[in-house]
Amino acid sequence: MSPLLIVICVLGGLLLIAPGLIWVERRLLAVWQDRYGPNRAGPLGLLVVLADTLKLFFKEDWIPPFADRKVFVLAPAIVVITVLMSFVIVPFSPGIIVVDLNIGVLFFLAMSSMGAYSIILGGWASNNKYSLLGAMRGAAQMISYEVFMGLSLMGVVLITGSFSLHDIVEAQRNMWFIIPQFLGFIIFLIAGIAETHRLPFDIPEAESELIAGFHSEYSGMKFGMFFVGEYIGIMLISCMVTCLFLGGWLGPAFLPPIVWFALKMFAFIGLFILLRASLPRPRYDQLMEFGWKILLPLSILNLVVTAGIILWNES
Amino acid sequence: MAFYIASAIAILATIMVITRYNMIHALLYLVVSFLAVAVIFFMLGAPFMAALEVIIYAGAIVVLIIFVIMMLNLKEESVEQERKWFTRNIWIGPGILAFILLGELIYILVASDTVLLNNKVVDAKEVGLSLYGPYIVGVELSGLLLMAGIVGAYHLGRQKRKVLHRFLQSTEE
Amino acid sequence: MISIIRTMWLTFLHMFHKRATIQYPEEKIKLPARWRGRIVLTRDPDMGERCVGCYLCAAACPVDCISLQATEDEHGRRYPEFFRINFSRCIFCGYCEEACPTYAIQLIPDFEMGEYNRQNLVYEKQDLLINSEGKYPGYNYYNVAGLAVKGKDKGEGANELAPVDVHSLLP
Numbered sequence: 001m002s003p004l005l006i007v008i009c010v011l012g013g014l015l016l017i018a019p020g021l022i023w024v025e026r027r028l029l030a031v032w033q034d035r036y037g038p039n040r041a042g043p044l045g046l047l048v049v050l051a052d053t054l055k056l057f058f059k060e061d062w063i064p065p066f067a068d069r070k071v072f073v074l075a076p077a078i079v080v081i082t083v084l085m086s087f088v089i090v091p092f093s094p095g096i097i098v099v100d101l102n103i104g105v106l107f108f109l110a111m112s113s114m115g116a117y118s119i120i121l122g123g124w125a126s127n128n129k130y131s132l133l134g135a136m137r138g139a140a141q142m143i144s145y146e147v148f149m150g151l152s153l154m155g156v157v158l159i160t161g162s163f164s165l166h167d168i169v170e171a172q173r174n175m176w177f178i179i180p181q182f183l184g185f186i187i188f189l190i191a192g193i194a195e196t197h198r199l200p201f202d203i204p205e206a207e208s209e210l211i212a213g214f215h216s217e218y219s220g221m222k223f224g225m226f227f228v229g230e231y232i233g234i235m236l237i238s239c240m241v242t243c244l245f246l247g248g249w250l251g252p253a254f255l256p257p258i259v260w261f262a263l264k265m266f267a268f269i270g271l272f273i274l275l276r277a278s279l280p281r282p283r284y285d286q287l288m289e290f291g292w293k294i295l296l297p298l299s300i301l302n303l304v305v306t307a308g309i310i311l312w313n314e315s
Numbered sequence: 316m317a318f319y320i321a322s323a324i325a326i327l328a329t330i331m332v333i334t335r336y337n338m339i340h341a342l343l344y345l346v347v348s349f350l351a352v353a354v355i356f357f358m359l360g361a362p363f364m365a366a367l368e369v370i371i372y373a374g375a376i377v378v379l380i381i382f383v384i385m386m387l388n389l390k391e392e393s394v395e396q397e398r399k400w401f402t403r404n405i406w407i408g409p410g411i412l413a414f415i416l417l418g419e420l421i422y423i424l425v426a427s428d429t430v431l432l433n434n435k436v437v438d439a440k441e442v443g444l445s446l447y448g449p450y451i452v453g454v455e456l457s458g459l460l461l462m463a464g465i466v467g468a469y470h471l472g473r474q475k476r477k478v479l480h481r482f483l484q485s486t487e488e
Numbered sequence: 489m490i491s492i493i494r495t496m497w498l499t500f501l502h503m504f505h506k507r508a509t510i511q512y513p514e515e516k517i518k519l520p521a522r523w524r525g526r527i528v529l530t531r532d533p534d535m536g537e538r539c540v541g542c543y544l545c546a547a548a549c550p551v552d553c554i555s556l557q558a559t560e561d562e563h564g565r566r567y568p569e570f571f572r573i574n575f576s577r578c579i580f581c582g583y584c585e586e587a588c589p590t591y592a593i594q595l596i597p598d599f600e601m602g603e604y605n606r607q608n609l610v611y612e613k614q615d616l617l618i619n620s621e622g623k624y625p626g627y628n629y630y631n632v633a634g635l636a637v638k639g640k641d642k643g644e645g646a647n648e649l650a651p652v653d654v655h656s657l658l659p
Contacts, residue, residue: 032503101362
């Protein structure tokens, strides 16, 4: 396939699936809470996606007079752009990858660290104390969990000897990395949830205490960007987990590789929603303490042990 | 061509950083400048450096600076104050010195046309080998420095545990 | 750690539980017997209006949604000239029902009063009056009250003695 076609396919697919995830999430949450969820508009309530999108488009796009206009407009764009950029390096199946960068994993980390700006700037530009609190929490949370995220990935990189995601998936032909790198997998998953600030780590938003935190001043399509960005972020983390620990497109041959990839990805999206349905939000200091006092030592331990085993095997 | 675009963006963004009165706007331009520098690194064959530039400088350090500035809660008055401070007397001296340096740089570039872009790609492995080979002393020293920083931060951030009780109102060490 | 996984597993199992939702328009909820819904004005067994326009319901209403004007017919029987309930304000507390001395105003289990136009929620007397005795069949206020109205003079009511003739010297 030509690169342009792949770009269009990936972009179109993402922007189609992301609003669809609204429906998936609402239905799944409902299922786990003994309800039905949206089931009125269209077959199985699928048209609720369309209704939601239309609602967001036609809502008044309001900028508060006390806000910093330029930064206020810029913030929601950053989240979508950085997350979409990260998909550049995700190998969906052997041929379907936009660019196979030799620093793929680092590129993903770089983009996710840039994503922190959308929260910080959005919260700061709103010029509202709840937003500011949300932004500060978000900034601290994202910077901290980025560290563990990077460190937990390094075990995989050590085993593979490459930053390229294509090579990493290929290296899992014999055994998925979830078995030798189980600790890394768990840490990456937790850090990934914190990076996308999903429940239970949605402390920057925390609607019960911060009235939606950094995006409480946003409405209309600007809010929609944050919303879509969050769902694409979930997909991104699911894709990364699939690539790094679950063997990406690899699987028994009776299904095409892309289907295996999609299956694994959607399983993780389901897990994300299950986490939202079942776990309460920790306090902010608990989150930080958990990160720095448990996850950081664990991920360093994981890295050291992995490196030691690799050196042992070589000598 | 892409190199010139990236460098032009980097220079423009840096100029904007210096001339902005609003701190957050200045920092945003600083991020743009870092990103442009990362692109230059990437084109000069150092993708690992480019990624680290974005992750560490643009992604972590500037975020921390913004974090601090957000806590300071700067308002319009501070923008006004910055504007007052930024007078000709302040910038004329450093400006002249920087201009002389720029002249020297241009002279060197023009006089000795031996500037070659070596397009050898330096990947992560080479960076690691050189860091832990010839430059091991530098790595160890910076490690010591960072350790001192961490210990200092811990010392500053340590709180004495306060016992909140009517009869035990004392601070433990 | 184990408790977190157990929580997630138990939440997952809720997938196979019975739904708590009632699919409303197709499936109706089973209302309790004392459900307080729409307000109606009931009638006597002789199909006269029970309401005597005493204003107690309007006074008891915490949201002031009842307004009425009492008047009398030529036989001295009081009735409301108009009786208006603004259901966009009504909170269905039932205080009017408790205040009513004649069991005229009653709350029935009907609650499906959705309207597109808010003005349609203001109910006039003809909308409120029903041809029924409501929760108290056979109760006739004027039959137990001492007041003389058409067809019932003083002393003709239930459990009522004939009025004492003050001009007579007989005991």
